[in-house]
Amino acid sequence: MAWRLAIASTALSIATTLLLLKLSYTQSNLSSNLSEKSESGFYSAVWEFVGVAAVATPLFALSEWVDGLLVIHWRRWLTGHMLDAYYADRAYYRIMLCSLQGLDNPDQVQAKEGGGVVGGLMLRMCEDARSFASSSVALMVGLSRKLFYLAAFSGLLFSIAPRMMWFLLAYAAAGTAVTAAVFGRGLMRRTYEVLRREADLRFQLVRVREAAESVAFYSGEAREAGVSHARLAAAVHAALRRVAWEAGLALWVNAYSNTTLLVPSLLMAPAYFAGQVRFGDITQVSFTFQRIESALSFVVDNLAALSGLAAQTERLDELLRALVPRGDPGASVARGAARAGAVLELEGLSLWTPGGAQHLADGLDLSLGAGQSLLVMGPSGCGKSSLLRCIAGLWDEGSGTVRTLPRDSLFFLPQKPFMCLGSLRDQVTFPHVHTRGSATDLAALLAAAQLPDLLERSGGWKAEADWAQTLSIGEQQRVAFARLLYHRPGLAFLDEATSGLDAATEDAIYTALAATGASFVSVGHRPQLVQWHTHVLEAQGRGRWELRDAEEYLASRGRAASPQASGGGSMTLRRHTVSARLAT
Missing domain, CATH: 3.40.50.300 (P-loop containing nucleotide triphosphate hydrolases)
Structure with missing residues (x-):
């Protein structure tokens, strides 16, 4: 089922890309006829636009629905796979027994005193798997659509304004390199730290809930409240550090994107003033330029999401490796x-x-x-x-x-x-x-x-x-x-x-x-x-x-x-x- 949904999502991405390409020509005709005061041509372009929009609107909605189903099926498979590994060969007991060196404590992997007993791992299997499935599908579908945009629109832009195409390639390469070098690893570390600190807080609250009667008998609420507030403060501190990095990234992304807003008009203006292109061509080039720029700037625009996905991937990889039975080189009964x-x-x-x-x-x-x-x-x-x-x-x-x-x-x-x-x-x-x-x-x-x-x-x-x-x-x-x-x-x-x-x-x-x-x-x-x-x-x-x-x-x-x-x-x-x- 998931593979069929993936194929359907790909087919819909291709269809919507072709509709956007058709829409660029429709907008070009609409603008040109409007600037040339051609009434019949203008209304003809309007009806053409309405026809394209009538087809595109349900297709875009259908594409969103298919992507949502893909997330659900991907999450069901991933969580099911981890649950099978969790119960196979008594991995649930082995994880409880061992302190799992190197496996962090997102809520569910917390060694008790003595390092011999470890709490449950269910949050990673449920919440982390859900987040990973949603993020990975969104990024993969987004990347595939950007690649389709690049394939569909690059030929059109190169035929109209080749210098603009070369400029875009160089600009996007430089922007991606700077973004990855300056923000990539730092933002991923901050995201991972936030996940870990929030999990520490959840784990402590779950422990209090499970031992509520014992805590009440000891009148230990003041001490446990202090621990909760301390872990909350650590989670907030980690979140503030991530927000600071995200603000810096947002400043860079806005500067990167706004710099190119006038590029299509500046490069097309001489040809338009010389009468070599129609006004609608400028509109079409601007539309095409934006689509190609968004495709080439995928890493720049989605670095925060990519960093979050990298952190989620690392956590799930740790869990899956922990669930795999380890051969014991020593003697066994x-x-x-x-x-x-x-x-x-x-x-x-x-x-x-x-x-x-x-x-x-x-x-x-x-x-x-x-x-x-x-x-x-x-x-x-x-x-x-x-x-x-x-x-x-x-x-x-x-x-x-x-x-x-x-x-x-x-x-x-x-x-x-x-x-x-x-x-x-x-x-x-x-x-x-x-x-x-x-x-x-x-x-x-x-x-x-x-x-x-x-x-x-x-x-x-x-x-x-x-x-x-x-x-x-x-x-x-x-x-x-x-x-x-x-x-x-x-x-x-x-x-x-x-x-x-x-x-x-x-x-x-x-x-x-x-x-x-x-x-x-x-x-x-x-x-x-x-x-x-x-x-x-x-x-x-x-x-x-x-x-x-x-x-x-x-x-x-x-x-x-x-x-x-x-x-x-x-x-x-x-x-x-x-x-x-x-x-x-």
């Missing part, structure tokens, strides 16, 4: 299918954080059989969640092998569940698009997740809301658990997935999970969690881990680690065989 009787196998797993800053595991070997469960424990920052990221394929920096069930038999519950845009039904079935099971079946899942009243309270399965804001973190975790029950995985991973629940609700959740017969791996701190697992993997520091039977683990901790001491009831441990060979 190998992956494969778990062997018969096993659901998870780690063989010689050594794991580092992205960039190699922290060693998380050193030669870990582990085999988890069907129906078994494992609790991963240790102090904050020791790498518990990182093990799950490695198993999920999100982190690969390290060595060794991870063998699991097929991806569609795995399910991960993070501590902060993702609440998608959509209905309550969508929250339970995510990421499935088409629902499996009846409404009664789904309601039973909510009941098992200790949310029996959520359906009625929310207004039914089709009710839509900002679920991340409407539901508490505990309710979100229970919805995520209903999601797990819906998908019925062979192996589930729970990364502190019950941290927002009270002990009784947590017990009910794990009771329902154990009843499914699925194997599961949990990450958590609470000793109460041990009773729901057959084995415990505990971090020992420096990348070392110790694996023990759950009963043995509790015995080593004494009564203080028992459910009774932590407020729970009696526990029943199920014995399974798990082999582990840890590096010495």
Whole structure:
């Protein structure tokens, strides 16, 4: 479709150029007959002018419409291409994980403390792509029309006034060179700086909106207002610098254009006074001169737009390069299918954080059989969640092998569940698009997740809301658990997935999970969690881990680690065989 629109735009540009060429002859006849007081010739030229205008008017309007459609289709393709790259190979997660050295922070690429987490990139994909599509189409269509003007009118001008044609070529070349040398790079840098500063301001305001409750609890509005005003001042300062450059460019462009206003009349006057040309020829030459001058002065007249397009192109190019998967020259974790009787196998797993800053595991070997469960424990920052990221394929920096069930038999519950845009039904079935099971079946899942009243309270399965804001973190975790029950995985991973629940609700959740017969791996701190697992993997520091039977683990901790001491009831441990060979 876009190519057809481009061809149509080109054809319309040619047609309108030919109409303008015809109009130059019509104006010449009109002026000559008027100066010669030829009444019949004058009215004949008037009717000719009306006919040309009647054809040209709808064609020019049609040309604008086609150009608008071309912008829309070009933007749709460009944004779609970036969205495909954003979701391919989990680029969205890779960008979030890495600080993207060299990629500036237009709103969406802002490294948080530690450089490990990066905000979204959606503004570049949406707003920058829209601006780029509009600017690029406008400039390309404008350039093509100027070239058609040059091709159509240069022969006419050269046949009437060859000296004028040579003057125009030299004048335009000199003007373009001066404009590019004096204003080109400087204006582009100022435009890029404005885009960056405005994006910084937007990003800070979005952060305040997303953390509004936390800011309010801290009474941090004064501090955040100060940051906003500081970023606003920086954006205004950058805009003032760009305006100063644009004013200088406008002064130069006006001087450049006004200098040539009298050139056609001055060069044609001697021939007219000598009776060698008609008065209409002067009108035609002036019209032709203006069209050729506008074609040859394209860079001079559009430098501001070209500078803006260059800045937009640089930003989008940075984003597209960031989205392309980068080959890792270093070692990476190998992956494969778990062997018969096993659901998870780690063989010689050594794991580092992205960039190699922290060693998380050193030669870990582990085999988890069907129906078994494992609790991963240790102090904050020791790498518990990182093990799950490695198993999920999100982190690969390290060595060794991870063998699991097929991806569609795995399910991960993070501590902060993702609440998608959509209905309550969508929250339970995510990421499935088409629902499996009846409404009664789904309601039973909510009941098992200790949310029996959520359906009625929310207004039914089709009710839509900002679920991340409407539901508490505990309710979100229970919805995520209903999601797990819906998908019925062979192996589930729970990364502190019950941290927002009270002990009784947590017990009910794990009771329902154990009843499914699925194997599961949990990450958590609470000793109460041990009773729901057959084995415990505990971090020992420096990348070392110790694996023990759950009963043995509790015995080593004494009564203080028992459910009774932590407020729970009696526990029943199920014995399974798990082999582990840890590096010495």
